[in-house]
Amino acid sequence: xxxGEVSAxxxxxxxxxxxxTLAMPPFVVRIRSDVAxxxxxxxxxYGEFALHAxxxxxxxxxxxxxxxxxxxxxxxxAEFSSDGARSFVPLPAQQCYTMLEWGLNWCVAAHAHQYxxxxxxxxxxxxxxVILPAPPGSGKSTLCAGLVHRGWRLLSDELALLDMDSxxxxxxxxxxxLKNGSxxxxxxxxxxxxxxxxxxxxxxxxxxxxxxxADAARRxxxxxxxxxxxxxxxxxxxxxxxxxMEKAESFMAIAEQSFNYDxxxxxxxxxxxxxxxxxxxxxxxxxxxxxAAAIFDGLGA
Amino acid sequence: MSTxxxxxxxxxxxxxxAHCNGLSLQQWDLLVRQARRxxxxxxxxxxxxAQGLNVSVPARVWxxxxxxxxxxxxxxxxxxxxxxxxxxxxxxxxTPVVLLKGAAYLLSGHAASAGRxxxxxxxxxxxxxxxxxxxxxxxxxWDFAELDDYDQRYYRRWMHELPPMHHxxxxxxxxxxxxxxxxxxKTRVNTAALFEDLVALPGLAPLHVLSPEAMLLHSATHLLxxxxxxHGLRDLFDLDAQLRGLGGAAMDWQRLLDRARALGLARVLxxxxxxxxxxxxxxxPEPLLLALQAVAPGRLAKAALDFAYTRGLRxxxxxxxxxxxxxxxxxxxxxxxxxxxxxxxxxxxxGRKALHHLRTDKTEPA
Numbered sequence: 001x002x003x004g005e006v007s008a009x010x011x012x013x014x015x016x017x018x019x020x021t022l023a024m025p026p027f028v029v030r031i032r033s034d035v036a037x038x039x040x041x042x043x044x045x046y047g048e049f050a051l052h053a054x055x056x057x058x059x060x061x062x063x064x065x066x067x068x069x070x071x072x073x074x075x076x077x078a079e080f081s082s083d084g085a086r087s088f089v090p091l092p093a094q095q096c097y098t099m100l101e102w103g104l105n106w107c108v109a110a111h112a113h114q115y116x117x118x119x120x121x122x123x124x125x126x127x128x129x130v131i132l133p134a135p136p137g138s139g140k141s142t143l144c145a146g147l148v149h150r151g152w153r154l155l156s157d158e159l160a161l162l163d164m165d166s167x168x169x170x171x172x173x174x175x176x177x178l179k180n181g182s183x184x185x186x187x188x189x190x191x192x193x194x195x196x197x198x199x200x201x202x203x204x205x206x207x208x209x210x211x212x213x214a215d216a217a218r219r220x221x222x223x224x225x226x227x228x229x230x231x232x233x234x235x236x237x238x239x240x241x242x243x244x245m246e247k248a249e250s251f252m253a254i255a256e257q258s259f260n261y262d263x264x265x266x267x268x269x270x271x272x273x274x275x276x277x278x279x280x281x282x283x284x285x286x287x288x289x290x291x292a293a294a295i296f297d298g299l300g301a
Numbered sequence: 302m303s304t305x306x307x308x309x310x311x312x313x314x315x316x317x318x319a320h321c322n323g324l325s326l327q328q329w330d331l332l333v334r335q336a337r338r339x340x341x342x343x344x345x346x347x348x349x350x351a352q353g354l355n356v357s358v359p360a361r362v363w364x365x366x367x368x369x370x371x372x373x374x375x376x377x378x379x380x381x382x383x384x385x386x387x388x389x390x391x392x393x394x395x396t397p398v399v400l401l402k403g404a405a406y407l408l409s410g411h412a413a414s415a416g417r418x419x420x421x422x423x424x425x426x427x428x429x430x431x432x433x434x435x436x437x438x439x440x441x442x443w444d445f446a447e448l449d450d451y452d453q454r455y456y457r458r459w460m461h462e463l464p465p466m467h468h469x470x471x472x473x474x475x476x477x478x479x480x481x482x483x484x485x486x487k488t489r490v491n492t493a494a495l496f497e498d499l500v501a502l503p504g505l506a507p508l509h510v511l512s513p514e515a516m517l518l519h520s521a522t523h524l525l526x527x528x529x530x531x532h533g534l535r536d537l538f539d540l541d542a543q544l545r546g547l548g549g550a551a552m553d554w555q556r557l558l559d560r561a562r563a564l565g566l567a568r569v570l571x572x573x574x575x576x577x578x579x580x581x582x583x584x585x586p587e588p589l590l591l592a593l594q595a596v597a598p599g600r601l602a603k604a605a606l607d608f609a610y611t612r613g614l615r616x617x618x619x620x621x622x623x624x625x626x627x628x629x630x631x632x633x634x635x636x637x638x639x640x641x642x643x644x645x646x647x648x649x650x651x652g653r654k655a656l657h658h659l660r661t662d663k664t665e666p667a
Contacts, residue, residue, distance in 0.1 A: 055325075055326065056326060057326040057327070057329055057330045057362060059361075083337050083338055084338060084617075084618050084619050085338060085617075111368055111369075112364075113367075113368035113371050113372055114364045114367060114368055262375070264375075
């Protein structure tokens with residue numbers, strides 16, 4: 001059964017009781033919440049995702065609950081917890097959905113060491129993947145959100161899960177996190193994109209999430225073979241340009257964006273080496289999504 | 302008092318990994334939650350693997366154990382390297398540097414170190430040398446976090462350790478102690494006696510560990526003076542491993558008892574033995590328990606402590622909550638402060654913390 005087939009009332013009800021068991025391949029997550037608006041955001045973003053039976057094994061149990069106390073009645077706060085342990089500072093309840101998304105990223109980054117975890121967007125076409133590692137503010141999410149509406153399949157906007165044995169990259173096809181100016185940029189470039197209502201005043205500014213295109217959600221279990229590593233950077237007014245990048249430099253850039261490269265020791269080093277070896281590596285500067293899409297169309301041609 | 306039947310799933314699994322055979326997926330789910338909250342996921346994974354039981358753990362579940370084991374292995378390698386650097390930095394002072402807790406279990410090859418996750422390294426040095434130790438560490442790249450004047454004074458005047466240090470390049474955390482309880486604590490520890498029977502770590506001068514008896518007494522002291530029970534069950538299993546390491550019911554109990562008396566920790570030992578036996582069924586010699594009866598708390602105090610510790614030492618997960626658990630945890634928190642300092646200091650310190658909390662709460666972006 002898909003999440004989108006459950007009525008809004010039923011969704012809210014389940015979230016507030018035992019929780020919703022949602023497939024986010026390769027993981028299964030149990031989500032509980034007493035914040036009513038969260039159900040609507042989940043329905044909008046994860047409608048195509050499968051629900052699992054309540055007694056299935058879940059990798060992560062997460063909750064976003066109203067913080068207790070008098071404050072609830074005039075300025076409600078919500079708290080994130082994983083396996084019942086609260087983490088992060090409580091945030092205003094209207095930020096609960098973005099907090100859930102960040103919290104899920106944290107769960108994966110902190111616990112899923114069966115993968116080499118890279119802070120990167122991953123998109124795929126014709127079985128070949130582009131890995132876009134980049135620090136926040138580089139325009140990675142904007143680029144990723146634009147390209148997945150121009151023939152590329154979304155694997156992930158934040159987390160590349162590298163299987164060190166097969167060399168394949170898994171994504172979770174979760175929504176793309178858009179901040180500040182990117183929200184309008186994507187609305188202009190892809191008027192049909194489905195976005196949550198923008199949430200102002202988060203610690204990352206105004207944030208909205210963009211639904212993964214339906215095809216990405218349907219094929220979420222298909223990993224992809226990395227073929228390119230592209231380090232994006234957005235610069236206002238820049239003409240889109242792809243420039244070859246030294247392998248050694250690319251290696252360092254990827255290592256810097258890895259959450260658990262050190263945990264894997266020598267095996268992690270070798271796996272990153274193989275990844276960089278098999279990929280063509282570039283830097284990419286852009287300001288216009290249309291130009292970017294045209295250049296990415298030419299990749300591998 | 303709790304019985305074997307009332308033991309949480311995690312405790313049963315830790316004591317007898319074969320208990321995990323045939324668990325349903327739902328039970329595995331619960332076990333992973335409890336183990337993660339108790340910081341025992343890697344330790345349990347290690348026990349399952351040691352008995353070859355990992356092959357019968359469902360693959361999706363085993364990934365969690367494997368991931369925790371990988372992290373634990375990496376951390377123990379880092380701690381092994383880090384303690385060598387600490388030893389090198391302090392070698393010229395020609396004073397013993399005693400590893401405590403996790404690092405001590407690890408470097409002395411103790412069973413309690415299996416699958417352990419570390420947040421920092423604790424060392425103990427003689428009080429008269431502490432200023433030189435501080436200087437030598439700072440010369441070699443360790444530094445203090447930003448602390449306000451009050452916290453600086455609090456540590457230096459009332460505590461048994463320097464403010465927490467970290468290495469400026471490696472980011473590793475280090476706690477430097479000069480004794481094992483604050484000087485203001487109600488339990489008076491004979492610190493000089495701690496240094497009498499140190500065990501040198503071969504090839505790692507000036508690094509030492511406490512004698513097995515003193516190490517156990519320190520673990521007991523730590524557990525019984527801790528106010529936050531997030532690691533309570535993990536620390537109880539540390540004690541269990543050490544008691545079994547000393548020979549369980551066959552141990553040379555007289556030596557342990559003598560050390561406990563010499564260090565001023567007989568009551569702490571009594572309580573530690575009481576709760577490992579009740580909650581984990583750890584084997585221990587009857588004559589030792591009898592000998593310690595003399596230092597047992599009174600009937601009312603014992604009832605209160607039993608109430609608090611049989612709850613506080615369960616995994617801190619909702620599935621393990623008993624009626625009164627919240628009260629027990631608050632009680633243990635207050636008790637830990639009560640044990641740490643006299644009432645007037647405590648009132649001042651907690652008042653100050655509460656005020657500080659209010660202030661930071663106000664400045665938080667809303």
